[in-house]
Amino acid sequence: xxxxxxxxxxxxxxFHVLGAIAISRTTALRTDLYITNQFLDSYRIVQSLKEEHVxxxxxxxxxxKQKIEVRIETGVKKALSEVHAxxxxxxxxxxxxxxVKRYMNLDCDYKRIYIASNSMAGxxxxxxxxKMRKVFQIWQFDDGLGSYNNHVAEGIPLYDRFFRxxxxxxxxxxxxxxxxxxxxxxxxxxxGEDEKVKRxxxxxxxxxxxxxxxxxVDQFPSMDPKVIFIDTVNEGFTIExxxxxxxxxxKIMGLVGETxxxxxxxxxxxxxxxxxxxxxxIPFEVLCMRWDMSDKILISSRSSAMYTPRIMFDQEPxxxxxxxxxxxxxSGYKTYGDIHRFSRMYRDEKKVILPKNEDELLESLExxxxxxxxxxx
Numbered sequence: 434x435x436x437x438x439x440x441x442x443x444x445x446x447x448f449h450v451l452g453a454i455a456i457s458r459t460t461a462l463r464t465d466l467y468i469t470n471q472f473l474d475s476y477r478i479v480q481s482l483k484e485e486h487v488x489x490x491x492x493x494x495x496x497x498k499q500k501i502e503v504r505i506e507t508g509v510k511k512a513l514s515e516v517h518a519x520x521x522x523x524x525x526x527x528x529x530x531x532x533v534k535r536y537m538n539l540d541c542d543y544k545r546i547y548i549a550s551n552s553m554a555g556x557x558x559x560x561x562x563x564k565m566r567k568v569f570q571i572w573q574f575d576d577g578l579g580s581y582n583n584h585v586a587e588g589i590p591l592y593d594r595f596f597r598x599x600x601x602x603x604x605x606x607x608x609x610x611x612x613x614x615x616x617x618x619x620x621x622x623x624x625g626e627d628e629k630v631k632r633x634x635x636x637x638x639x640x641x642x643x644x645x646x647x648x649x650v651d652q653f654p655s656m657d658p659k660v661i662f663i664d665t666v667n668e669g670f671t672i673e674x675x676x677x678x679x680x681x682x683x684k685i686m687g688l689v690g691e692t693x694x695x696x697x698x699x700x701x702x703x704x705x706x707x708x709x710x711x712x713x714x715i716p717f718e719v720l721c722m723r724w725d726m727s728d729k730i731l732i733s734s735r736s737s738a739m740y741t742p743r744i745m746f747d748q749e750p751x752x753x754x755x756x757x758x759x760x761x762x763x764s765g766y767k768t769y770g771d772i773h774r775f776s777r778m779y780r781d782e783k784k785v786i787l788p789k790n791e792d793e794l795l796e797s798l799e800x801x802x803x804x805x806x807x808x809x810x
Contacts, residue, residue, distance in 0.1 A: 440547065443469075445552040448576070455615075457488065458634050465541070492536065496554065501536065544569055545572055573611065614632070644719055650719065650723055662682065663739065671763070717738045734759060753794065769787060
C-alpha cells in the first residue's frame with residue numbers, strides 16, 4: 434500500500450495543472466493531484482503525469498458521471514439544469530462523506546488542500562474536512578486573472594452561507610485562506626498590500642521538459658513567430674462588431690504579412706485548419722514557456738492570454754489590446770482599469786497599448802515592428 438499523501442491539489446483546467454507542477458517544487462511533502470474531466474484531453478494528461486511519477490498519485494475525476502458537477506444547459510433548458518445543479522449540491526452536502534468517497538481516499542489526512550476555482554470536487558473535499566473537524570490549511574492557487582481581480586473563490590451566496598453553517602459549522606463560511614500566485618506583485622497592485630501572498634516558483638528545467646513531453650511540444654511545427662494574434666469567438670460582439678473585428682484583423686495581416694503572424698485560435702472556434710488544431714492543442718502558457726516572448730508582439734481584443742508572459746514568466750512582449758477601438762460593437766463592460774493596472778507591471782509601460790481608433794492601432798503596430806529586432810527573420 435502506498436504511503437498516504439500530505440497534500441491534495443484540485444485542478445479543472447490545463448492552467449491549474451501547470452500551477453500544480455510548479456507548486457510541487459515548493460515542498461518535499463507527498464502530493465496527490467486531482468484532475469476533473471472539465472477540459473479537453475484531461476484523461477491523457479492524467480495518464481501522462483502518472484507515468485512521470487512527479488506526484489504521489491494522480492486521480493482522474495469524471496465530474497458528471499460521479500455526480501460532482503451538473504452540465505448547465507443553454508436556452509430554455511438552462512433554468513431546469515440550474516435547479517438540478519442546486520438540488521444535487523444539497524443532496525451531496527447532506528451525504529458529504531458518500532459524495533467525497535466517490536473520488537477521494539477517505540483514509541488520507543491531508544494537511545493542505547489547494548484549490549484554484551470554485552469547482553465542486555475541491556469544495557466538497559473542504560466541506561468534508563470541516564465536517565470531520567480535521568486540522569488542515571486551505572491554499573488558493575492561481576486561476577488566472579480571476580485570482581487577481583475578483584476573488585472568484587470568495588463569493589459565497591447568502592443561502593449557501595446559511596446552509597454551510599448548519600451542516601458544517603461557522604468555519605466553513607469564515608475560514609483562513611493562504612494565497613500562492615505566479616505574481617504577488619500584480620495581486621498587490623490591485624488589492625493592496627494587506628494580504629500575504631506566496632509566489633509560485635519559476636518552472637525548473639526538469640519541469641519544463643516534463644511539460645513539453647506531456648504536450649508533445651517536440652512534435653510542434655518548427656516556428657518562432659514574432660507577431661501572435663490571439664483570436665476570439667465570443668466577446669459579446671454585435672453583428673457590426675464582428676464585421677469591424679474581422680476588418681481590423683485583415684488590416685493587421687495586410688500590414689504585417691500573413692506568413693509573419695501566428696493566429697492562436699480559440700479552442701471553441703469551429704473553423705480550424707489542421708495547423709490551427711495543432712497550435713490550439715498546446716496551451717498558450719506552454720508556448721510562452723518554450724519561446725522567448727520579450728521581442729514578440731501580441732494582439733487580441735481582450736484575451737487573458739495577453740497577461741500570461743508577464744505574470745507567469747516575467748517577460749514583456751508588446752501587447753496591443755483592440756477592445757477600446759472595438760467598444761461600439763461590443764455589448765459588454767467597457768472599462769479599462771484592469772489594463773491600465775496591468776501596464777504598471779511593465780518596466781516599459783509603453784509596451785502595453787490600448788489604441789482608441791484604427792489610425793492609432795496601425796501607427797502603434799508600425800512602431801512596434803520598427804523597434805522589434807529581426808522581426809521577420
